[in-house]
Amino acid sequence: MKILDRYILTSYLKTFISVFLILMMIFVLQTIWLYIKELAGKDLDIIVIVKFLFYFMPKLIPLVLPLTILLASIMVFGSFAENYEFAAMKSTGISLQRAMSGLSIFIVGLGIVTFFFSNNVIPWAEYNSYNLRRNIAKLKPAMLLAVGQFNEMGDYNIKFDKKHGDRDQFLDNVTIHIKGSNGRTNATVIKAKLGELTSKEDSNVLTLILTDGHYYNDVTAKTFKAREKKPFVKSNFDKKLMNIDLSKLNKVDFDDKSQTDKYNMLDVPGLNKAIDSLVQKSESDYEGFTKNLYQRTGFMRYRAPSKTINKDSVYTGEILDIFDTKTQLQLVDLANKSLISSQQILTTKEKSLRNSQTWLNKHVISLHEKFALGFACIILFFVGAPLGALIRKGGIGLPMVIAILLFLTYHFIGIFSTNSAKSGGFNPILASWFSTLIMLPLGIFLTRRATADRGLFESQGILEPLKKLFGIKIKPQEKDLSTFSTETDEYTTLTTYDNAKLIDIIKNYKHYNYDIKYKNSALEILNERGVTKQQLKFTGEYSDERFDETIRLKNACDEDANLALILYVFFTPLVLVGKILENNHYESIGKGLFISGVVIGVVYLIALSRSFISFSNFKKHVKKEVFANSILYILVGLPLFFIVYIVQKRMLNKDVKEDEIHDPLIQVSKNQN
Known part of the structure; x- marks a missing residue:
């Protein structure tokens, strides 16, 4: 048994490492493409770029690792089932659980390591990458000016409509905003019809010659009355020379790491401490806000006259009747003003309180995601391993399709739930675990079916009656089994x-x-x-039935494709028309059509999956399985199945003809004729 565990573990590790490296390379390239704008034109040293990628790689693990485990599990166990290795194990009394037991220990260990990695390494990487990006953003290239947008150069914002010349040194319709002494407002505006850059690209001084322009400058008055008049200075110029010093902008310390308090930079103890502080701050803010609202009402100044009500009696009349007329008017006016004031305060404070709650939710989500990632690795293994044993197919064709679809479902559920939780529409603790909890019953379901040696989906119980209903069931041709009489x-x-x-x-x-x-x-x-x-x-002396198997697989593929097309034709219009009617005030009819379309759409997805499996089995039989078939089903099959249907029909007919040519008996007969 140790040899078996070692063999399964070795096979799994080989596939796991290969898939991990490929996916990591893909995601690193995607990261470069995502942040190319931040890196391009900065004249960065190669060491800084390597640091940038090195700090970003650990942050890719929450994406790469679950997908790697899912894909590697499907590929390895699918290959075992495809090569009848599981059948050999079962014949010797080794169940699927026993075959998975040794690997399960490795996956549990990997999940524990993943937790420590997400608790220690990923916050460290986030801390370094965030500060490095912040420092890179401070770099300002001397001559890298973009057309049609404001280019920030310290206190200067430069915009122009067109750049031309042999060195792109001429600028048309130049607008320059110069910040004031407070660093926030634009105190000076310069507009010129033409500008010329005369400095070199590697210079630390941006020299700009402006021609035929106007100069506007806001004057800061000393008194409040003078400031209300908004004084300014305006002048014209034929030519103006501007020198903008960029040396201070390019003096950036890439090792500066002053930002330390973001939620994704903290480990579990740090997050717990931050969450406690945020909860206490939130409670104190709410308490102070309620006291402030109460004090602003001013009702405590008004007390009921002691003569009107006896201390031992219960008053059941109108509250205003206990006051005199003058006090009643004052109270009504005060209530009206307090209501308007309170509404304004609530509107102003609402955004601040919502931002505080969002910040708290982000800390809670970050805390629980560290634990959820390790459990997700374990659960996705128990989804992928039995799924591979059920589909009985290894390689990168069908396993890749299924793994990508499952992972996208897992990933997008997680994104939608966490985004909803950040805005307060969903519980942040549940949001962190939601996608993992969705995958848990799927893993249990697949493990039970694989253990019972049953199919992935018993779709034939649904699809076969539909095939008969639509008359698309192809009857197999009966073989001529007639023989000569023994007396002939x-x-x-x-x-x-x-x-x-x-x-x-x-x-x-x-x-x-x-x-x-x-x-x-x-x-x-x-x-x-x-x-x-x-x-x-x-012995290979009787191979006449190979072509019969080709025809049988083609017929099965035709049946499934025809059914999927019929369901697609029903489901698409029902969904679209239902939504259109629902949006045009025919809610009852529209909702009925939409629900009917969704139900048919679910059956369509089952038929589509069955069609893909049938098509994959046919391509495997004729030894023409290609990865492009999987891409065709993923990208086109769901939205536009009729395109897949046409392409699939042509491929089937072509492959059948080629397989017929390679059949020795049919070829000999054709040559004879």
């Missing part, structure tokens, strides 16, 4: 032949223009002599 001359002649001659007749009866009765009678005579059809198949 042909049969007597065949009995005089030796086994080699009879086998030659079986293989080449069409070449001799013999009837099917010659072949069947020869098989019967050989069977009487102790040479069975199975023995002939085993």
Whole structure:
């Protein structure tokens, strides 16, 4: 048993490492593409770029690792089932659980390591990458000015409509905003019809010559009355020279790491401490806010006259009746003003309180995601391993399709739930675990089906009646099993032949223009002599049924594709028309059509999956399986199945013809004719 565990673990590790490296390379390239704008034109040293990628790689693990485990599990266990290794294990009394037990220990260990990785390494990487990106963003290239947008150069914002010249040194319709002393407002505006850049690209001074322009400058007055007049200075110029110093902008310390308090930079103890502080701050903010609202009402200044109500009695009348008329008017006016004021305060405070709650939710989500990632690795293994054993297919074709679809479902559920939780629409703790909890019953379901050695989906119970209903069931052609009577001359002649001659007749009866009765009678005579059809198949002397299997698989593929197309034709219009009617005030009819379309759409997805499996089995039989088939089903099958249907029909007919050409009996018959 140790040898078996070692063999399964070795096979899994080889596939796991290969898939992990490929996916990591893909995601690193995607990261470069995503942040190319931040890196391009900055004249960065190669060490800084390597640091940038090195800090970003650990942050890719929550994406790469679950997908790697899922895909590797499907590929390895699918390959075991495809090569009948599981059948051999079961024949010796080794169940699927026993085959998975050794690998399960490795996966549990990997899940624990993943937790420590997400708790220690990923926050460290986030801390370093965030600060490095912040420092890179401070770099300002001297001559990298984009057309049609404001280019920030310290206190200067430069915009122009067009750049031309042999060195792109001429700028048309230049607008420059210069910040004031407070660093926030644009105190000076310069507009010119033409600008010319005369400095070199690697210079730390941006020299700009402006021609035919206007100069506007806001004047900061000393008194409030003077400021209300908004004084400014305006002037014209024929030519103006501007020198912008960029040396301070490019003096950036890439090792500066002053930002340390983001939620994804903290480990579990740090997050717990931050969450406690945020909860206390939130409670104190709410308490202070309620006290402030109460104090602003001013109702505590008004007390009921002691003469009107006895201390031992209960008053059941109108509250205003206990005051005199003057006080009643004051109270009504105060209530009206307090209501308006409170509404304004609530509107202003609402955004602040919502931001505080969002910040708290982000910390809670980050805390629980560290634990959820390790459990997700374990659960996705128990989804992928039995799924591979059920589909009985290894490689990168069907397993890749299923793994990507499952992972996208897992990933997008997680994104939608966490985004909803950040805005307060969903519980943040449940949001962190939601996608993992969705996958848990799927893993249990698949493990039970694989253990019971049942199919992935018993879709035939649903699809077969539909095929009969729509009349698309293709009846298999009955074989002609007729033989010569033992009393005929042909049969007597065949009995005089030796086994080699009879086998030659079986293989080449069409070449001799013999009837099917010659072949069947020869098989019967050989069977009487102790040479069975199975023995002939085993020795390769009887291969006539290969093309029959090709036709059977083609018919099965045609049936499933036809059913999927019919369901697609029903489901698409129902969903679209239902939504249109629902949006045009026909809610009852529209909702009914939409729900009907969704139900048919679910059956369509089952038929689509069945069609893909049938098509994959056919391509495997004719030894023409290609990865492009999987991509075709993923990208086109769901939205536009009729395109897949047309392409699939052409491929099926072409492959059947090619397989017919390679069939030796049919080819000999055609050559003879």
